[in-house]
Amino acid sequence: MDLHQELKSRFGFNHFRPGQEEVILSVLKRNDTIAILPTGVGKSLCYQLPGEMMDGLVLVVSPLVSLMEDQVASIRKRGEKRVAALNSFLSSEERKSVLDEIHKIKFLFISPEMISRPDMTNFLMKLPISILVVDEAHCISQWGFDFRPDYLRLGEFIRSAGNPPILALTATADARVETDIIRYLHMSKPNVIRQSLDRPNLTYTVQQLEMEADKTAWLKERLITTKGPGIIYVASRKRAEELTRVLQQEGIAIASYHAGKEAGDRNIIQQQFLTGEITWICATNAFGMGVHKDNIRQVIHDQLPQSAAAYVQEAGRAGRDGELSAAVLLYVMGDEQKVRFIVQHDLPDESQVRHFAAMRTSGQSIESSAELAGISETGSRILRYYLETHSIDGVLKMFTKLKYDKEEKLRQMIAYVQADSCLRAQLLSYFDESSPLKHDMCCSVCGTANDEWLLSNGRPANPRRLLPWQERIRLLLC
DNA sequence: CGCACTAGTTATAAAACTAGTGCGGTGCTTTATT
Numbered sequence: 001m002d003l004h005q006e007l008k009s010r011f012g013f014n015h016f017r018p019g020q021e022e023v024i025l026s027v028l029k030r031n032d033t034i035a036i037l038p039t040g041v042g043k044s045l046c047y048q049l050p051g052e053m054m055d056g057l058v059l060v061v062s063p064l065v066s067l068m069e070d071q072v073a074s075i076r077k078r079g080e081k082r083v084a085a086l087n088s089f090l091s092s093e094e095r096k097s098v099l100d101e102i103h104k105i106k107f108l109f110i111s112p113e114m115i116s117r118p119d120m121t122n123f124l125m126k127l128p129i130s131i132l133v134v135d136e137a138h139c140i141s142q143w144g145f146d147f148r149p150d151y152l153r154l155g156e157f158i159r160s161a162g163n164p165p166i167l168a169l170t171a172t173a174d175a176r177v178e179t180d181i182i183r184y185l186h187m188s189k190p191n192v193i194r195q196s197l198d199r200p201n202l203t204y205t206v207q208q209l210e211m212e213a214d215k216t217a218w219l220k221e222r223l224i225t226t227k228g229p230g231i232i233y234v235a236s237r238k239r240a241e242e243l244t245r246v247l248q249q250e251g252i253a254i255a256s257y258h259a260g261k262e263a264g265d266r267n268i269i270q271q272q273f274l275t276g277e278i279t280w281i282c283a284t285n286a287f288g289m290g291v292h293k294d295n296i297r298q299v300i301h302d303q304l305p306q307s308a309a310a311y312v313q314e315a316g317r318a319g320r321d322g323e324l325s326a327a328v329l330l331y332v333m334g335d336e337q338k339v340r341f342i343v344q345h346d347l348p349d350e351s352q353v354r355h356f357a358a359m360r361t362s363g364q365s366i367e368s369s370a371e372l373a374g375i376s377e378t379g380s381r382i383l384r385y386y387l388e389t390h391s392i393d394g395v396l397k398m399f400t401k402l403k404y405d406k407e408e409k410l411r412q413m414i415a416y417v418q419a420d421s422c423l424r425a426q427l428l429s430y431f432d433e434s435s436p437l438k439h440d441m442c443c444s445v446c447g448t449a450n451d452e453w454l455l456s457n458g459r460p461a462n463p464r465r466l467l468p469w470q471e472r473i474r475l476l477l478c
Numbered sequence: 479c480g481c482a483c484t485a486g487t488t489a490t491a492a493a494a495c496t497a498g499t500g501c502g503g504t505g506c507t508t509t510a511t512t
Contacts, residue, residue, distance in 0.1 A: 064505075092509050113506045147504060212482080236502055259504065284503055306503090337480050342502055344479085378505095 003049075010052055011078065017041050019195045023167070024050050027131060030165040032190040034137070034181060036173050038197060040294070040320040043169045044071065047133045051107060052080070056130030059164075060109045061154065063139045065089055066267075067290040068109035071135075075107055082106035086114055102127065112150040115157050125157070129164040134185060136289060137168035138309065141180040145402055146346050147378060149385035155186040166190070172197060172313045174431050197312060197428065198436045201319045204423040204443035205328045205451075206416070215302055215330050216246060222300070222328075223252050226454040228279040230298035233314055235338060237284060239302065244282045254280035257287045288314060294321040297454065300328045304339045307409035308416065308430040324441060324453055331417040336410060343406045347399045348379045356383065357392045422446050 003021065007013050016024075019037045026033040027050040037043055051058035062068045068085040075083045082105050084098045098105070114120055134140070134154065144151035158166065168181050168190075182190055209215055219232065234240045237258040244256040255269045255278050266286075272278040274293055281287060285305075299318040305311040311329070319325030348356070352373045359369035370380035386395045412430055419426045423443035425435040 088507055095509090111506055117507090143504070148506065150506075238501080286504060334481075338502065341479055345502080346504090 006049060006053060010049065011045065019193055020045055022193050026191040026193065027165065027167050028053065032166045032185075032187040034168045034170075034173070034178065034187070034190050034192045034194075036170055036178075036192070036194040036197075038195055038199065039171045039316055040292075041195070043135070043171075044074070046169060047131055047167055048075065048080075048107070051131060054130040056128035057102075057105065058107045058131050058133060059115075059124065059127075059129050060107060060133040060135055061112055061115060062109050062135045063111070063143070063148075064289060065111070067135070068111075070290055071109055072107075080106065083108075085109040086120075087111055088114075099123065112148065112154055116150045116153045121157050121160055125161040127161075129161055132158060132161070132164045132166050134166065134168045134181075136170060137181050137185075138170040138173055138177050138313075140184050141173075141177040142309070144180070144184065146382055146406075149382055152184050152385070155184050158186050163188075171316065172309050172431075174309055177309060196433060196436075197316075197431050198424070198433065199316060199319065200436070200439050201322055201324050202315065203324070203326050203441045203451075204315075204427070205326065206331055206419070206423065206444055207328055208331050208333075208417070210332070212332055215332065216243065218330065219243065219300065219302070220247065220250055223247055223254070223280060224250060226326075226451060227297055229273065229276065229293065229296050230280050230300060231287065231296065231314075231317060232280065232282045233287075233299065233301045233303070233305070234282060234284060235303035235342070240282050240284055243302070247280070247282070252280060253278050254282055257281050257283035259284065259286045285310070285314070288317055291317070292320075293317075295323070296320070296325065297323070298326045298328065300326075300330065302330055304329070304331065304335050304410070304413045304417065306339060306343050306406070306413070308412040308427060309409075311413060311416070312427060312431075326451060326454060329417060335417075336414050339410060339413075340407070343410065344403055346376075346378060347402060348373070348375045348383055350396055350399075352379075353383065353392060353396055353399070419445060 003024065004015070007016065019035065019041060023033060023035040023037075023046040027046065035043065035046055047058055047060065060071070062071065065087045068087060069089070072083050072085050084105050086095065086098055086108060087110070090098070102108070115124065139148070140151045140154070158164070163186065166185050166187055168185060168187075170177070173181065178192065181187070207218065209218060232243065234243060237260045240256040240258050244254055247254045255272065257266060257269050269278065269281070270291060273281050274291070296318045299315045301311070301314070305314060315327035318327055352375050355373035356369050356375060359372050360366070364372065366380070366384060370383065375383065383395065386398055390398060416423065416426055422435065423445050424439070428434070428436065
């Protein structure tokens with residue numbers, strides 16, 4: 001069977017991108033496979049091509065409904081109609097028709113929450129699954145432990161379904177993430193295919209400032225004098241809104257993006273960024289997954305990310321076209337406290353857990369016990385997950401360990417901003433990659449990064465300023 | 479937790495202190511019954 005011929009006839013490509021062929025061969029041999037390929041390499045081909053060549057259903061676990069919709073649309077576009085997504089966007093009739101017609105479907109996209117529902121597990125486990133794909137597999141590690149526990153239950157489904165071949169896809173995984181993927185997907189001797197995470201066309205800068213307010217001034221100057229498109233990552237929704245307002249007043253075509261905005265608005269803003277109507281996005285970490293924009297010139301962090309993996313992922317959204325691009329991290333002494341609070345407080349603390357346990361003993365329901373103990377909805381879901389297999393004391397021990405892990409990850413970023421040696425080498429070392437060959441344009445510590453190439457000709461070309469209500473109407477009309 | 483901000487205090491006022499308050503991310507799910 002000639003792979004290249006398949007590639008040509010089904011997808012119209014003449015050759016594979018680095019890593020693809022190796023991954024596909026591994027999948028065709030029905031090996032468990034982990035593919036760690038940089039963004040923009042075409043990860044979806046890694047399951048689409050073997051999926052077409054193998055009998056049975058390709059089940060793709062995807063973290064976001066919007067991502068599923070995009071993938072379904074893109075597969076349809078190339079002429080494959082045997083594709084569907086199973087999620088809460090569907091009406092109950094639509095959902096029923098997908099289930100009734102399941103034997104006509106080749107690619108089925110689904111969330112970890114949906115796949116974990118007992119009725120769904122029961123239904124899906126009986127199907128002939130050729131490949132179980134976990135897209136954005138770092139979510140297991142990044143979200144599973146404290147946000148979306150159903151990511152940790154995927155292994156249960158895999159076991160029920162008779163251990164079909166697994167393909168885990170991600171752009172960034174350090175040793176820890178890789179271990180989590182193997183463990184929680186019950187992988188047996190997986191074939192790990194890893195491309196270097198070094199991005200030669202990215203320059204890394206840590207910009208230390210005196211005060212918080214200096215950041216706003218610095219960003220103003222930066223966005224006026226250098227070119228986009230770009231993303232500014234901030235740590236809170238409020239900051240996203242405020243910073244956007246300030247920069248809009250400078251005539252910059254920028255919009256904010258965070259989970260507090262309506263889905264419709266988020267969609268429109270993302271589209272406008274893709275088409276170039278908006279040059280800058282000021283966003284929380286809600287923005288980015290599944291955004292395919294090649295010509296992003298700058299990714300600027302207003303605050304420390306929670307881990308090196310998160311930073312590499314976010315900064316890595318710059319320069320997919322291979323052109324020179326900048327990754328800048330702004331830092332004011334003590335910034336880590338803000339991030340620390342956020343990451344340490346998504347798990348319930350000891351007194352809350354004990355309060356919860358006492359309420360349960362006194363006969364309260366799980367829901368009201370959590371509420372009485374002041375535990376958030378996310379916290380309560382997490383707590384419930386760990387209580388399935390742990391005692392109260394066991395859960396507390398677990399939480400202590402998880403918080404310690406989070407602190408370790410944050411420490412990587414603190415070390416990064418304080419580094420007195422090459423930033424690129426520092427980042428790569430977290431992924432067990434050694435220092436790359438010397439790049440001409442490297443980082444602010446090497447002293448070889450200069451931003452002259454980024455300079456734009458003064459003010460942005462289109463300083464048309466709109467009042468908020470005009471902006472709103474414009475968005476609605478698009 | 480620790481920073482940013484506000485309101486109240488203080489030897490006529492002004493500027494500088496203190497005490498008190500607020501804040502801080504990510505997404506899936508949802509199939510009734512009068």
